[in-house]
Amino acid sequence: MIAVEHAAADTAPNADELHRQSDRERWAMLGLASPAVLTVLVIMVLPVGWLFYLSFIGESGGFSLENYGRMLESKAYGRIFWTTFEVSFLTTGICILLGYPLAYFLAQLPRRAAALCMLTVLLPFWTSLLVRTYAWLVLLQRKGLVNTWAIDLGLWDEPVALVHNMTGTLIGMVHIMLPFLVLPLYGAMKAISGDYVRAAANLGAGPTAAFWGVFFPLSLPGLFAGALIVFVLCLGFFVTPAVLGGGKVIMVSMQITNNIELFFNWGAASALGVVLLAITLGILLAASRLLRLDAVLGGGH
Amino acid sequence: MTGTDSLPISIAGITKRYGEVYALDHVDLEVRSGEFLTLLGPSGSGKTTLLMALAGFTRPDSGSIRFGDREIVLTPPHRRDVGMVFQNYALFPHMSVAGNVGYPLRLRKVAKAEIAARVGQALETVKLAGYGERRVDQLSGGQKQRVALARAIVFRPRILLMDEPLSALDKQLREHMQIELRQLHERLGMTTVYVTHDQREALTMSDRIAVINHGRLMQLDAPRRIYDRPANRFVADFIGESTFLDVERDGDTVRFGGRGLDIAWMPEGDGAVQLLIRPERLALLTGDAPDGMNRFEGRVQAIVYQGDTALAYVALADGPEVALRAGTRTGTAFDRLSRGDTVTLGLHRDDAVLVPVDGAGER
Numbered sequence A: 001m002i003a004v005e006h007a008a009a010d011t012a013p014n015a016d017e018l019h020r021q022s023d024r025e026r027w028a029m030l031g032l033a034s035p036a037v038l039t040v041l042v043i044m045v046l047p048v049g050w051l052f053y054l055s056f057i058g059e060s061g062g063f064s065l066e067n068y069g070r071m072l073e074s075k076a077y078g079r080i081f082w083t084t085f086e087v088s089f090l091t092t093g094i095c096i097l098l099g100y101p102l103a104y105f106l107a108q109l110p111r112r113a114a115a116l117c118m119l120t121v122l123l124p125f126w127t128s129l130l131v132r133t134y135a136w137l138v139l140l141q142r143k144g145l146v147n148t149w150a151i152d153l154g155l156w157d158e159p160v161a162l163v164h165n166m167t168g169t170l171i172g173m174v175h176i177m178l179p180f181l182v183l184p185l186y187g188a189m190k191a192i193s194g195d196y197v198r199a200a201a202n203l204g205a206g207p208t209a210a211f212w213g214v215f216f217p218l219s220l221p222g223l224f225a226g227a228l229i230v231f232v233l234c235l236g237f238f239v240t241p242a243v244l245g246g247g248k249v250i251m252v253s254m255q256i257t258n259n260i261e262l263f264f265n266w267g268a269a270s271a272l273g274v275v276l277l278a279i280t281l282g283i284l285l286a287a288s289r290l291l292r293l294d295a296v297l298g299g300g301h
Numbered sequence B: 001m002t003g004t005d006s007l008p009i010s011i012a013g014i015t016k017r018y019g020e021v022y023a024l025d026h027v028d029l030e031v032r033s034g035e036f037l038t039l040l041g042p043s044g045s046g047k048t049t050l051l052m053a054l055a056g057f058t059r060p061d062s063g064s065i066r067f068g069d070r071e072i073v074l075t076p077p078h079r080r081d082v083g084m085v086f087q088n089y090a091l092f093p094h095m096s097v098a099g100n101v102g103y104p105l106r107l108r109k110v111a112k113a114e115i116a117a118r119v120g121q122a123l124e125t126v127k128l129a130g131y132g133e134r135r136v137d138q139l140s141g142g143q144k145q146r147v148a149l150a151r152a153i154v155f156r157p158r159i160l161l162m163d164e165p166l167s168a169l170d171k172q173l174r175e176h177m178q179i180e181l182r183q184l185h186e187r188l189g190m191t192t193v194y195v196t197h198d199q200r201e202a203l204t205m206s207d208r209i210a211v212i213n214h215g216r217l218m219q220l221d222a223p224r225r226i227y228d229r230p231a232n233r234f235v236a237d238f239i240g241e242s243t244f245l246d247v248e249r250d251g252d253t254v255r256f257g258g259r260g261l262d263i264a265w266m267p268e269g270d271g272a273v274q275l276l277i278r279p280e281r282l283a284l285l286t287g288d289a290p291d292g293m294n295r296f297e298g299r300v301q302a303i304v305y306q307g308d309t310a311l312a313y314v315a316l317a318d319g320p321e322v323a324l325r326a327g328t329r330t331g332t333a334f335d336r337l338s339r340g341d342t343v344t345l346g347l348h349r350d351d352a353v354l355v356p357v358d359g360a361g362e363r
Helices: A002-008 A015-054 A066-073 A075-108 A111-126 A129-140 A145-154 A167-188 A193-200 A207-235 A239-244 A252-261 A268-291 A293-296 B047-055 B097-107 B111-124 B141-153 B171-188 B199-205 B223-228 B233-238
Strands: B009-018 B021-033 B035-038 B060-065 B081-085 B157-161 B189-195 B208-213 B216-220 B244-248 B249-252 B253-256 B273-277 B282-285 B295-307 B309-316 B321-327 B342-348 B352-355
Touching: A002 B249, A066 A075, A066 A268, A066 B295, A075 A111, A075 A167, A075 A207, A111 A167, A111 B009, A129 A167, A129 A239, A145 B047, A167 A207, A167 A239, A193 A207, A193 B009, A193 B081, A207 A268, A207 B097, A239 A252, A252 A268, A293 B189, B009 B047, B021 B047, B021 B060, B021 B216, B035 B047, B035 B199, B047 B157, B081 B141, B097 B111, B097 B141, B111 B141, B111 B171, B141 B171, B171 B199, B189 B199, B199 B223, B208 B223, B208 B233, B216 B223, B216 B233, B233 B244, B244 B321, B253 B273, B282 B295, B282 B321, B295 B321, B309 B342
Parallel strands: B035 B189, B035 B208, B081 B157, B157 B189
Antiparallel strands: B009 B021, B009 B060, B208 B216, B244 B273, B249 B253, B273 B352, B282 B342, B295 B309, B295 B342, B309 B321
């Protein structure tokens, strides 16, 4: 009883010092984060803000909406946006068709074998994007490896146009985007307990029924996450369509470059950038309502 | 949901090897129709492997498993028609409670109206009537357990397998569910094979217990027999608290420290034996010993208070230390014990159990 009374008299021993300690820790944490915060501020927020401002400056040098008006009027711009979505959509679709079975296969392998196979998926990641893209150019051109071998094997007689068009763009894009789909999907599949499929089998589901009834629905969040990442990355992609599209596949990013390099029109380029950013954010927002955004960022599980 | 028929299970020579290690070493086991049989053993003993072989998730190297007259060792899991409750329930998170329970019926192409009726019935059986529309993640551990059970019995399998279904529940709920599962078994009457590493659970629930170690059957018996008449040192050691005293055996006479012991039941054979002493079967003797009591003198080394009971560690005059367990009621001779006291312990002739030293349990 004495101890209790004593504590009651001195209501909160050490409270001030303990409070100061936790404050100091918080400031120290902020101090550690400040270089990153500053960097993001200087090389991200400020330039984007500046571009946003530029997009509202017309040729006369005053405030104007002409940069946005041009996008609505010109058929060419409409086509560019259409192409951008077409390429992104097709790339995502092909990635799903190729990536889902691959991720499924990886998820079934024992740990060691899976790690080895995952290495082969990741290996391209560590090669320069430009190198990979030009490698496809070499492989796919008229006298490239693919055409020569196919003709030698008798698959087709004349060289087929595999590059400098939509086909080449898609081949290159799918190759580069595939890991972005497979990684979150693999993570999601690994997180699905084998007991679910076993339970389905025990309850009378054959392998096909168990897959479509149980495994596939449970893997959907991972699939959505991967597909969303691929789609959003595709929207702003530049190098691969520029090299493999051969000027026939014009995406928004390439039009932005043209506006700056050919026409020195920063306002028009900025407006395109702003619209692309807005569309991307819109898609992310819509998707985050359908599935939790942390699932996208956290690898699907 | 009553009147489900049951089937006997006949396991013969089931063997499963992982490299050099036998997970199952030529196991023979007959499970009677309608009985509640528990596979009990430490982790890695092979009990779960055996259950998985019954469900079809582990492919044994050789052997035969028959459900009734039907050989099923070659049958894939989805055609075995056995209910199973998984350790972590394995409820499908993308389906509602009713969706989960109705799943096996949908697979069997049962008509919609009948599915609804039978799902309702199954949920009622596990005391979850009206929970059909809930999402699985809105349920407590105990409720998930019941849903898993409803899902396993809704298609009226004649055999029910359970893999440590209560291990994720807290102690109080676990003990409650033990009684409930037992009652449910009595109502439904399907042959039940239950896996646990918890000896108390096994003793509480089972008609018979199969004690398994190193992939082999150590003893198959009713709970009382398993506890009171363990066939070997492993079973004696694994179930209950036990101390072993080295005794000399000469035909039908058994001596400890030079004095003859009065023992009701002699194991077969004439190999070396040890005397099994369980703390709660020892009595603290004051005055004359009643008939049939073997006496041991000793000195109290330590007393450990555990609430409902306490343990007194007593060093016997001839060396080894045994534990004596008794209730903590105030005023008894046991309650007045303190460290250093000299005591006389009694062990009734019916409680004096001899076990072979080199039981089949050692390997």
